[in-house]
Amino acid sequence: NAGVTQTPKFQVLKTGQSMTLQCAQDMNHNSMYWYRQDPGMGLRLIYYSASEGTTDKGEVPNGYNVSRLNKREFSLRLESAAPSQTSVYFCATRSPAGGATDTQYFGPGTRLTVL
Amino acid sequence: SQQGEEDPQALSIQEGENATMNCSYKTSINNLQWYRQNSGRGLVHLILIRSNEREKHSGRLRVTLDTSKKSSSLLITASRAADTASYFCASGFQGAQKLVFGQGTRLTINP
Numbered sequence: 307n308a309g310v311t312q313t314p315k316f317q318v319l320k321t322g323q324s325m326t327l328q329c330a331q332d333m334n335h336n337s338m339y340w341y342r343q344d345p346g347m348g349l350r351l352i353y354y355s356a357s358e359g360t361t362d363k364g365e366v367p368n369g370y371n372v373s374r375l376n377k378r379e380f381s382l383r384l385e386s387a388a389p390s391q392t393s394v395y396f397c398a399t400r401s402p403a404g405g406a407t408d409t410q411y412f413g414p415g416t417r418l419t420v421l
Numbered sequence: 422s423q424q425g426e427e428d429p430q431a432l433s434i435q436e437g438e439n440a441t442m443n444c445s446y447k448t449s450i451n452n453l454q455w456y457r458q459n460s461g462r463g464l465v466h467l468i469l470i471r472s473n474e475r476e477k478h479s480g481r482l483r484v485t486l487d488t489s490k491k492s493s494s495l496l497i498t499a500s501r502a503a504d505t506a507s508y509f510c511a512s513g514f515q516g517a518q519k520l521v522f523g524q525g526t527r528l529t530i531n532p
Contacts, residue, residue, distance in 0.1 A: 348522035412463030
């Protein structure tokens with residue numbers, strides 16, 4: 307039972323390159339999220355998916371696209387990377403709403419540097 | 422803008438002392454959650470307190486919520502070196518899928 311996994315762990319890109327960050331979960335949760343965390347700051351929501359087939363913008367969606375491939379997988383794509391996208395990216399899932407455990411479960415993160 | 426503001430931004434105490442972190446939020450919430458982040462790792466959920474609760478305990482953790490002041494505090498008693506981490510509050514809203522995270526408090530426990 308791996309929980310939430312992310313690949314890759316580290317990535318260095320040049321400005322203008324593209325890449326996809328992968329996230330997979332085996333927790334059978336409907337909701338999945340992508341956040342970015344910059345030094346000294348909390349997490350900012352990029353995109354989320356409440357269920358398979360749906361995606362919605364978060365606080366900072368510009369420069370990113372997402373795909374909810376199936377219930378398990380939620381990918382984040384940078385089409386043309388910029389230095390401002392240098393950050394640590396976290397994927398998370400959410401336990402079902404309304405219960406006592408309405409919480410999020412996080413992956414280990416992907417550290418991305420854009421030169 | 423961020424929903425949660427945390428105070429202090431950094432806290433350094435001796436092992437065995439108690440650590441208190443505060444979180445303020447702006448709009449009405451359904452619940453307030455606290456997460457811990459060890460260096461270089463993802464966030465781990467610690468405790469959730471609902472808007473109709475005033476205090477909650479979990480092991481050495483005590484969380485309070487004052488909805489009239491729109492604030493919450495996290496108390497870690499008898500701190501240990503392993504408690505060294507960043508702690509984040511997150512606001513949850515009725516019917517909403519999203520959490521809004523504060524900027525975090527960086528806690529250092531000195532042996």
